Amino acid sequence: MSAGARAGGWLARHLRATPTLLRVGFASMVAYRAEMVVWILTASLPLVMLALWNAAAADGPVSGFGQAEFARYFTATLVVRQLTGAWVVWELNHQVRTGALSPQLLRPVHPLAQNLAETAAAVPFRLVVLAPILALLLAWRPDIAWLPSPTQALLGLLSVVLAFLLSWLVQAIFGMLAFWLEQSLGLFSLWFAAYAVLGGYFLPVALLPGPVREAAAWLPFQATLATPVEVLLGLRDDPVHAVLVQLLWVVLALGTCAGMWRRGLVRYGAVGA
Amino acid sequence: MIDVRNLCKTYRVPLKDPGLAGSLRSLWNRRTRDVHAVADVSFSIQQGERVGFLGPNGAGKTTTLKMLSGLLHPTAGQVSVLGHRPQDRSPDLLRRITLVMGQKQQLLWDLPPRETFELNRAMYDLDRAQFRRTLDELVDLLRIGELIDKPARNLSLGERMKCELCAALLHRPQVLFLDEPTIGLDVEMQAEVRRFVADVNERLGATVILTSHYMQDIAALTPRLLVIDRGRLRYDGPRDALASRIAPERRVTVRGEVPALRELGFREEHGRMVATVPTSRVNALLSEVLAAVPAADLGVEEIPLDEVMARYFRGDEGEPGQAAS
Numbered sequence: 001m002s003a004g005a006r007a008g009g010w011l012a013r014h015l016r017a018t019p020t021l022l023r024v025g026f027a028s029m030v031a032y033r034a035e036m037v038v039w040i041l042t043a044s045l046p047l048v049m050l051a052l053w054n055a056a057a058a059d060g061p062v063s064g065f066g067q068a069e070f071a072r073y074f075t076a077t078l079v080v081r082q083l084t085g086a087w088v089v090w091e092l093n094h095q096v097r098t099g100a101l102s103p104q105l106l107r108p109v110h111p112l113a114q115n116l117a118e119t120a121a122a123v124p125f126r127l128v129v130l131a132p133i134l135a136l137l138l139a140w141r142p143d144i145a146w147l148p149s150p151t152q153a154l155l156g157l158l159s160v161v162l163a164f165l166l167s168w169l170v171q172a173i174f175g176m177l178a179f180w181l182e183q184s185l186g187l188f189s190l191w192f193a194a195y196a197v198l199g200g201y202f203l204p205v206a207l208l209p210g211p212v213r214e215a216a217a218w219l220p221f222q223a224t225l226a227t228p229v230e231v232l233l234g235l236r237d238d239p240v241h242a243v244l245v246q247l248l249w250v251v252l253a254l255g256t257c258a259g260m261w262r263r264g265l266v267r268y269g270a271v272g273a
Numbered sequence: 274m275i276d277v278r279n280l281c282k283t284y285r286v287p288l289k290d291p292g293l294a295g296s297l298r299s300l301w302n303r304r305t306r307d308v309h310a311v312a313d314v315s316f317s318i319q320q321g322e323r324v325g326f327l328g329p330n331g332a333g334k335t336t337t338l339k340m341l342s343g344l345l346h347p348t349a350g351q352v353s354v355l356g357h358r359p360q361d362r363s364p365d366l367l368r369r370i371t372l373v374m375g376q377k378q379q380l381l382w383d384l385p386p387r388e389t390f391e392l393n394r395a396m397y398d399l400d401r402a403q404f405r406r407t408l409d410e411l412v413d414l415l416r417i418g419e420l421i422d423k424p425a426r427n428l429s430l431g432e433r434m435k436c437e438l439c440a441a442l443l444h445r446p447q448v449l450f451l452d453e454p455t456i457g458l459d460v461e462m463q464a465e466v467r468r469f470v471a472d473v474n475e476r477l478g479a480t481v482i483l484t485s486h487y488m489q490d491i492a493a494l495t496p497r498l499l500v501i502d503r504g505r506l507r508y509d510g511p512r513d514a515l516a517s518r519i520a521p522e523r524r525v526t527v528r529g530e531v532p533a534l535r536e537l538g539f540r541e542e543h544g545r546m547v548a549t550v551p552t553s554r555v556n557a558l559l560s561e562v563l564a565a566v567p568a569a570d571l572g573v574e575e576i577p578l579d580e581v582m583a584r585y586f587r588g589d590e591g592e593p594g595q596a597a598s
Binding site: 009010013016017019020021024027028031032099100102103104105106107108109114265266268269 | 368
């Protein structure tokens with residue numbers, strides 16, 4: 001069988017399994033509903049940042065961001081952060097270190113594909129938790145509401161999907177470091193710190209000092225959060241370019257992920273299958 | 274169908290002295306040691322065989338099993354299972370084998386086993402009608418009809434293991450790797466699992482490769498033994514042949530406590546009298562017992578397998594290696 005036919009068969013089999021993976025993933029979310037609500041709320045830091053920047057802009061705009069702009073920015077950040085949330089780094093780290101990966105490796109569906117489906121299955125659940133928070137925010141500041149143009153909405157949606165994939169892939173890469181390192185979660189904390197500052201989580205990227213902002217443009221952090229937020233809000237002059245950069249990062253991360261997985265499995269077992 | 278040639282697995286284990294000083298030293302001076310978990314092991318297994326892997330803790334039997342199922346990559350040597358290199362994890366191979374680990378679970382913890390079964394149906398791309406037939410058959414054989422709709426976390430260990438077996442067999446694998454499938458189960462449940470495995474072997478013609486600490490599992494299920502010790506294969510052959518070579522005696526038993534038999538070499542053991550004698554002396558001893566106690570309730574037993582193996586690993590009958598074939 002040729003490599004192309006094998007890859008086609010692999011993809012077809014995974015696509016056929018996807019509806020069941022999503023359904024069972026959603027059933028797991030519902031079974032863990034209390035934990036999930038807490039987990040979702042831990043990713044609500046944009047609300048804190050909104051309060052801080054709202055106070056900072058009380059006397060006038062900060063670098064062009066007034067109170068309404070900050071409110072809109074951090075509301076969009078909250079939504080994108082929820083839609084792109086993943087937990088594969090913790091899951092994979094645990095599975096590799098304890099050997100819990102073994103049962104999944106014995107099935108003919110890629111263990112990471114299963115995790116990706118579970119992560120995607122959590123999105124509707126996250127939206128349900130998010131809905132009352134958004135309603136409260138709108139009640140507080142009706143000027144948060146905005147209507148993106150059809151192009152903005154379309155590109156924004158694509159950008160959110162790419163940010164979801166990139167966030168998940170980056171976490172998977174850090175999770176896979178557990179094949180080699182004992183402290184892969186520590187390294188992910190470093191990534192998260194950089195992401196919070198350079199990715200638009202703590203503050204809009206436009207507020208970063210000039211040289212830092214220029215350097216950050218070459219790094220992947222914005223592609224996981226700030227890019228979709230800015231594309232949705234119409235803050236980018238070059239939204240198509242921004243989405244293409246995201247796509248590039250996704251392809252790079254996918255390649256890294258695939259290479260690490262192949263090499264990691266050779267190491268697997270040295271850390272307790 | 275399974276062919277293993279010169280299989281080796283070596284782990285590199287970090288060494289660290291105890292205490293803070295040891296931790297600090299290991300920061301810049303990391304020392305390691307190579308552990309040869311499996312060393313130059315070769316054997317072949319034919320379709321439909323039931324083979325038991327025996328050996329003390331850390332002997333390398335589970336490591337070998339994990340290499341056969343593709344979880345671990347060998348350091349050296351070749352493995353072929355159903356014509357595939359297991360470490361390649363080809364879907365064709367994964368759909369024809371299964372590994373049940375007594376200490377690892379595939380059941381989704383917070384969902385009923387039925388959800389795991391359904392997930393496996395999708396993952397193995399099973400035809401729905403065929404899946405339902407197999408599921409009905411396994412549910413019936415394992416008697417788990419009342420369990421499969423309760424969350425897995427609410428099941429007892431034994432109930433969970435039966436559901437694990439069901440999940441592992443839904444795709445009707447041709448090769449069953451069983452790693453300590455009865456560990457932690459009560460005696461009744463152990464017997465039930467054994468009965469089931471023997472049944473699957475007969476019904477599906479599936480090859481069974483089993484590791485267990487419980488000699489009863491091996492004695493009941495596997496006519497062929499592979500004995501592995503410190504990573505090396507020490508014996509490959511019929512279980513009975515090993516038993517008669519290592520323990521060529523029989524245990525003559527008489528029900529009840531009969532002090533008069535002590536003169537014939539019997540001793541009391543759990544409410545009965547037991548004498549261990551060479552096979553050639555069994556008939557003579559039986560006559561002597563009947564002469565002394567005409568109504569004696571007599572029995573003749575083989576030496577239990579766990580005692581045979583204990584002698585083997587102690588080297589009572591010479592170096593364990595002498596029995597290798």
